Amino acid sequence: DVKVTQSSRYLVKRTGEKVFLECVQDMDHENMFWYRQDPGLGLRLIYFSYDVKMKEKGDIPEGYSVSREKKERFSLILESASTNQTSMYLCASSFLDRATEAFFGQGTRLTVV
Amino acid sequence: RKEVEQDPGPFNVPEGATVAFNCTYSNSASQSFFWYRQDCRKEPKLLMSVYSSGNEDGRFTAQLNRASQYISLLIRDSKLSDSATYLCVVSNTGNQFYFGTGTSLTVIP
Numbered sequence: 001d002v003k004v005t006q007s008s009r010y011l012v013k014r015t016g017e018k019v020f021l022e023c024v025q026d027m028d029h030e031n032m033f034w035y036r037q038d039p040g041l042g043l044r045l046i047y048f049s050y051d052v053k054m055k056e057k058g059d060i061p062e063g064y065s066v067s068r069e070k071k072e073r074f075s076l077i078l079e080s081a082s083t084n085q086t087s088m089y090l091c092a093s094s095f096l097d098r099a100t101e102a103f104f105g106q107g108t109r110l111t112v113v
Numbered sequence: 114r115k116e117v118e119q120d121p122g123p124f125n126v127p128e129g130a131t132v133a134f135n136c137t138y139s140n141s142a143s144q145s146f147f148w149y150r151q152d153c154r155k156e157p158k159l160l161m162s163v164y165s166s167g168n169e170d171g172r173f174t175a176q177l178n179r180a181s182q183y184i185s186l187l188i189r190d191s192k193l194s195d196s197a198t199y200l201c202v203v204s205n206t207g208n209q210f211y212f213g214t215g216t217s218l219t220v221i222p
Contacts, residue, residue: 031208035212043200101162106155106156107155
């Protein structure tokens with residue numbers, strides 16, 4: 001069974017803290033993605049990566065950074081958490097250059113207080 | 114202009130009803146098309162891929178009209194368990210996925 005695993009289901013952090021969200025996939029996918037999902041706004045792409053050490057900005061990269069040191073792992077970093085980063089964060093992965101679907105992790109619901 | 118547009122609903126239908134969701138996309142070079150289902154507070158999961166010839170999976174039928182840049186999902190004989198949000202998803206070469214905001218469906222007993 002294919003798997004994308006996010007390190008936490010729920011997180012509560014304080015304003016100004018540095019936050020790490022981890023994502024691991026076991027499908028040997030080249031592409032990995034970080035989205036946030038907010039009511040009425042749908043899924044918005046923060047960053048994606050198509051190879052180790054490669055990263056591309058998505059639609060809303062401000063306030064975030066990412067790291068991809070290994071093919072199976074893609075980390076999202078909130079450098080200094082703010083209350084407007086309270087959201088559901090979803091990691092996904094897919095094959096590069098194939099017409100196949102993206103697989104999602106279970107999501108991390110982050111609350112910044 | 115958004116890459117993918119969906120009617121957000123909500124759609125409230127009785128059990129046994131047939132319901133149709135529509136979606137339009139803006140990039141004529143889009144290659145792959147999908148419908149995902151998302152339950153409350155869960156991750157999106159693939160419901161079905163959408164092919165040019167149209168495809169059916171049990172009570173679900175998906176259609177693609179490339180000329181009009183339009184995708185549809187038809188659910189026949191709705192069940193209570195079909196209540197969820199349905200996301201229309203479009204991909205270019207597979208490097209990026211564009212999501213609609215989702216259509217909410219509630220099937221009422």
